Amino acid sequence: xxxxxxxxxxxxxxxxxxxGYTELLEEENVAQGMKPGDARRAARVELxxxxxxxxxxxxxxxxxxxxxFWRDVRFGTRTLRKAHAFSAFxxxxxxxxxxxxxxIFSVADVVLIRPLPYRDPSRLVxxxxxxxxxxxxxxxxAPGNFxxxxxxxxxxxxxxxxxxATYNITGEGDPEQLDAIKATANLFPLLGMPPELGRVFGADxxxxxxxxxxxxxxxxxxxxFASDPTLIGRDIELNDAKYTVIGVMPAGFxxxxxxxxLWMPAQFTSEQLAEHxxxxxxxxxxxxxxxxxxxxxxxxxxxxxxxxxQYPDSNTSVGAYCVPLQKDAAGTFRTAVLILLCxxxxxxxxxxxxxxxxxxxxxxxxxxxxxxxxxxGAGRFRLTRQLLTESVLLSLxxxxxxxxxxxxxxxxxxxxIPANFTYGGGLDxxxxxxxxxxxxxxxxxxxxLPALRISRLDLSVxxxxxxxxxxxxxxxxxxxxxxxxxxALAFLLMLGATLMMSSFLNLRAIDPGFRADHVLTMxxxxxxxxxxxxxxxxxFFDAVLERVKPLPGVVSxxxxxxxxxxxxxxxxxxxxxxxxxxxPGEVNDANSRAITPDFFRTxxxxxxxxxxxxxxxxxxxxxxxxxxxxxxxxxWPGENSLGKRFKLDGYNHNVPWITIVGxxxxxxxxxxxxxxxxxxxxxxxQAQYFSLRDLAIRTAGDPMRPAEEVRRQIWAVDPAQxxxxxxxxxxxxxxxxxxxxxxxxxxxxxxxxxxxxxxxGIYAVLAFTVSERTQEIGVRRALGAQKGDVLRLVxxxxxxxxLVGLAxxxxxxxxxxxxxxxxxxxxxxKDPASMIxxxxxxxxxxxLACWIPGRRAAxxxxxxxxxxx
Amino acid sequence: MVDQQPELLQGTLDLLILKAxxxxxxxxxxxxxxxxxxxxxxxxxxxxxxxxxLHRMEEEGWLSSYWGESENNRRxxxxxxxxxxxxxxxxxxxKWGRISLAIARALEAS
Numbered sequence: 002x003x004x005x006x007x008x009x010x011x012x013x014x015x016x017x018x019x020x021g022y023t024e025l026l027e028e029e030n031v032a033q034g035m036k037p038g039d040a041r042r043a044a045r046v047e048l049x050x051x052x053x054x055x056x057x058x059x060x061x062x063x064x065x066x067x068x069x070f071w072r073d074v075r076f077g078t079r080t081l082r083k084a085h086a087f088s089a090f091x092x093x094x095x096x097x098x099x100x101x102x103x104x105i106f107s108v109a110d111v112v113l114i115r116p117l118p119y120r121d122p123s124r125l126v127x128x129x130x131x132x133x134x135x136x137x138x139x140x141x142x143a144p145g146n147f148x149x150x151x152x153x154x155x156x157x158x159x160x161x162x163x164x165x166a167t168y169n170i171t172g173e174g175d176p177e178q179l180d181a182i183k184a185t186a187n188l189f190p191l192l193g194m195p196p197e198l199g200r201v202f203g204a205d206x207x208x209x210x211x212x213x214x215x216x217x218x219x220x221x222x223x224x225x226f227a228s229d230p231t232l233i234g235r236d237i238e239l240n241d242a243k244y245t246v247i248g249v250m251p252a253g254f255x256x257x258x259x260x261x262x263l264w265m266p267a268q269f270t271s272e273q274l275a276e277h278x279x280x281x282x283x284x285x286x287x288x289x290x291x292x293x294x295x296x297x298x299x300x301x302x303x304x305x306x307x308x309x310x311q312y313p314d315s316n317t318s319v320g321a322y323c324v325p326l327q328k329d330a331a332g333t334f335r336t337a338v339l340i341l342l343c344x345x346x347x348x349x350x351x352x353x354x355x356x357x358x359x360x361x362x363x364x365x366x367x368x369x370x371x372x373x374x375x376x377x378g379a380g381r382f383r384l385t386r387q388l389l390t391e392s393v394l395l396s397l398x399x400x401x402x403x404x405x406x407x408x409x410x411x412x413x414x415x416x417x418i419p420a421n422f423t424y425g426g427g428l429d430x431x432x433x434x435x436x437x438x439x440x441x442x443x444x445x446x447x448x449x450l451p452a453l454r455i456s457r458l459d460l461s462v463x464x465x466x467x468x469x470x471x472x473x474x475x476x477x478x479x480x481x482x483x484x485x486x487x488x489a490l491a492f493l494l495m496l497g498a499t500l501m502m503s504s505f506l507n508l509r510a511i512d513p514g515f516r517a518d519h520v521l522t523m524x525x526x527x528x529x530x531x532x533x534x535x536x537x538x539x540x541f542f543d544a545v546l547e548r549v550k551p552l553p554g555v556v557s558x559x560x561x562x563x564x565x566x567x568x569x570x571x572x573x574x575x576x577x578x579x580x581x582x583x584x585p586g587e588v589n590d591a592n593s594r595a596i597t598p599d600f601f602r603t604x605x606x607x608x609x610x611x612x613x614x615x616x617x618x619x620x621x622x623x624x625x626x627x628x629x630x631x632x633x634x635x636x637w638p639g640e641n642s643l644g645k646r647f648k649l650d651g652y653n654h655n656v657p658w659i660t661i662v663g664x665x666x667x668x669x670x671x672x673x674x675x676x677x678x679x680x681x682x683x684x685x686x687q688a689q690y691f692s693l694r695d696l697a698i699r700t701a702g703d704p705m706r707p708a709e710e711v712r713r714q715i716w717a718v719d720p721a722q723x724x725x726x727x728x729x730x731x732x733x734x735x736x737x738x739x740x741x742x743x744x745x746x747x748x749x750x751x752x753x754x755x756x757x758x759x760x761x762g763i764y765a766v767l768a769f770t771v772s773e774r775t776q777e778i779g780v781r782r783a784l785g786a787q788k789g790d791v792l793r794l795v796x797x798x799x800x801x802x803x804l805v806g807l808a809x810x811x812x813x814x815x816x817x818x819x820x821x822x823x824x825x826x827x828x829x830x831k832d833p834a835s836m837i838x839x840x841x842x843x844x845x846x847x848x849l850a851c852w853i854p855g856r857r858a859a860x861x862x863x864x865x866x867x868x869x870x
Numbered sequence: 871m872v873d874q875q876p877e878l879l880q881g882t883l884d885l886l887i888l889k890a891x892x893x894x895x896x897x898x899x900x901x902x903x904x905x906x907x908x909x910x911x912x913x914x915x916x917x918x919x920x921x922x923x924l925h926r927m928e929e930e931g932w933l934s935s936y937w938g939e940s941e942n943n944r945r946x947x948x949x950x951x952x953x954x955x956x957x958x959x960x961x962x963x964x965k966w967g968r969i970s971l972a973i974a975r976a977l978e979a980s
Contacts, residue, residue, distance in 0.1 A: 014947075017945070017947075018898065018921075018946075018947045019917075019921070021897070021898075021940075021944065021945055021946045021947060022897075022898050022899055022917060022946075024944055025897070025898075025899040025940060025944065025946060026899060028942055028944070029899075047916070047917075048917050049916055049917060049918050053918060054917050054918050054921050057918060057921060057922040058921050058922055058925050060922070061922045061925045061926045061929070062925065062929070064926075065926065065929040
């Protein structure tokens with residue numbers, strides 16, 4: 002800013018100078034007899050064009066600037082190379098700080114900053130139903146609601162819907178299971194990404210009974226079809242039917258995430274589009290220009306109210322809202338990465354304070370050199386600039402090293418990114434720009450204070466032999482301030498790390514309601530037309546289980562619709578026998594699953610009352626169900642629910658009453674930190690509308706050992722059935738805990754570095770204080786002070802600083818705590834136990850850091866100390 | 871005219887400017903006219919060469935400038951020699967002397 006103002010002043014000055022010159026010339030000409038008009042013209046000619054003259058002058062100034070800059074750089078490099086111990090240490094500290102910052106930034110860039118691969122992605126939103134009254138605030142919309150939102154809204158250019166599907170691809174190559182998206186025809190125009198090859202499907206193909214066409218993802222096209230350009234127009238085999246490939250999307254395109262590899266027209270029937278009761282879509286919309294998210298939300302709320310009146314049975318208390326697509330995709334990761342960014346920022350600040358301190362300490366030894374420079378005519382401004390150049394050189398070197406560190410660790414960083422994003426390794430220009438920028442900023446930050454202070458040396462004092470201790474003494478206050486702030490920041494970081502670690506341990510200690518050890522799991526998603534018939538499905542599962550159970554190492558095996566924590570929903574409404582009919586807006590809702598008899602035994606979920614589903618429950622016997630404790634407590638409070646009956650609502654209109662025969666323990670379904678939801682389990686033989694998907698096998702030894710054999714048995718039943726997600730159940734829990742663990746680990750590493758730097762800072766300042774006060778200490782000793790007194794003196798000085806720092810840190814923690822709360826589990830942001838233990842630990846380390854200089858001061862010979870200058 | 875030899879001119883121009891300001895401060899046009907005068911018209915310095923030279927020499931620390939009033943009470947930028955400038959003048963004079971002596975000797979040699 003100041004430079005800008007200076008430049009304007011310089012320009013004005015130059016302008017005035019040139020004009021003045023011209024006027025003087027004019028005057029001369031008039032004095033020689035020319036007429037005023039001619040005089041002016043002649044003056045202009047002689048001048049040769051004011052702009053050119055000004056340009057020349059500007060060039061001179063620029064040239065001089067570059068010359069001094071380059072001179073400063075060369076001089077700075079030489080100085081730093083001579084002080085190699087200091088420079089190496091400073092570069093190392095900076096490399097850690099800047100490297101960590103760049104690493105976290107590259108992660109943040111991918112998830113928060115980099116625009117998604119669509120046209121004008123900031124205008125895209127996801128639209129959700131708000132069914133908080135049944136515990137689904139972020140609910141997948143029903144097609145009926147989607148249609149009504151699309152027809153009635155005034156905020157969106159267009160609204161599209163997608164649903165998930167899986168297809169088994171057969172034909173050339175191994176059978177493979179692919180995730181597919183069925184979308185309304187307006188999806189691709191809405192996203193605005195044209196295909197790389199061929200075309201996308203149009204509205205004429207998106208009708209019930211329309212043609213079987215499909216668009217491939219780039220990855221699938223490369224992987225399975227070897228980038229064959231003639232694939233367009235040819236057929237591929239999906240779920241035993243022929244689909245025509247009409248297009249291939251470009252590389253880097255994905256919607257809604259990286260898993261989807263096929264896009265097909267949704268081909269909804271008009272009945273489906275009027276359905277307000279089944280919730281399974283995802284809806285994306287593009288805001289009209291000039292419409293904000295807030296306005297769109299108001300619009301949607303109004304429509305939701307109207308729908309609630311129009312369809313009271315399905316839509317009472319159901320709201321609607323939209324979320325920007327990028328924010329929605331980032332989810333909870335957004336907060337996590339922001340926390341990490343702030344933490345790494347704190348670490349960088351500590352590094353800066355540390356190096357600033359070191360620079361000030363070094364200045365004490367450079368007095369003579371700097372005084373000479375001043376005497377030789379370098380202005381104070383130039384001296385400051387030279388010192389600042391040194392600092393920036395240091396931090397750029399540190400930054401370069403740090404970048405290398407960040408790239409080296411990119412595999413670790415890639416683990417932090419949620420699945421919908423791809424991490425490129427962090428070498429794009431934005432990250433490099435950030436690294437360069439933050440290096441320069443860091444250099445300026447830690448360099449300015451020392452540079453200003455040093456350049457203000459009193460010349461006469463500095464040249465004296467004694468080295469101007471008085472001047473440096475006042476510098477000590479700055480150094481003390483820096484140390485106090487280091488301690489405060491280190492406290493904050495250590496507290497954050499402790500809270501995160503506690504959170505993680507709390508989460509890990511949660512009993513998920515089942516035993517995940519020694520359980521092998523795999524998924525067999527049965528394709529639809531082939532296994533439409535319930536009896537065919539039953540035959541498949543029976544055959545597989547019959548083959549798998551006798552295998553060596555297998556203790557028990559069972560099938561379930563969805564393993565716990567893999568489906569955050571899948572609920573159905575129901576009516577309880579004997580209870581008054583529910584009013585619109587009040588819904589009995591529970592997760593619905595189908596199981597085979599041995600499933601609960603395999604996962605060691607206890608049976609609390611009644612009996613488990615077994616072989617007597619067939620397709621023709623009495624309809625039964627087993628419910629979990631949460632459901633029993635919620636819908637039959639205070640009663641024994643065994644023998645009670647209920648009936649499923651919705652599309653299962655004609656199903657007779659279902660009898661409850663057993664009650665099981667609760668499994669955590671929605672998340673480790675979410676209490677168990679009401680859940681009902683139906684025998685697989687009676688589940689017309691539910692399929693089984695996940696196979697769980699309890700093994701005697703290593704859960705992965707029987708995996709190959711189990712797969713072979715499944716293929717013996719159906720060779721074309723893909724088997725996916727073969728992994729132990731432990732891995733599922735690890736996945737849930739993974740992000741929390743990683744965050745706690747990262748913060749722990751930062752906190753460790755912060756503690757190290759802060760202790761080094763304390764040590765340095767105390768060592769300096771001691772050397773400063775050597776004479777004073779000598780006097781004290783001569784007057785009778787003991788070694789212990791000297792030690793106490795030094796310790797006292799040091800601990801005073803640390804305590805002030807801790808106090809400041811605690812104050813800051815109180816202020817900042819609420820912001821961290823949402824990421825913590827089982828521990829509050831202001832947890833006193835954590836604060837006290839962190840403070841105590843920091844204090845202990847600080848005492849150690851004070852001890853060494855203290856001991857050295859106490860051990861010094863008093864006679865030597867007295868003579869010290 | 872002197873503009874045909876820019877390289878030689880920079881070293882020469884610096885010397886001429888320093889000499890012109892040796893006695894009193896002058897404004898830009900005054901410097902040009904003085905050089906013209908003392909070299910009896912051999913060197914006519916245009917603004918395009920004079921201004922860059924003046925600014926460069928000010929950056930080097932040989933000149934300092936201030937705003938003052940001209941003979942006819944117009945505002946003009948005046949330049950004067952600094953201590954360093956005076957020293958530079960001596961250095962340049964000596965250098966110039968050595969160069970011209972060397973060239974003279976070279977021309978005399980057969």
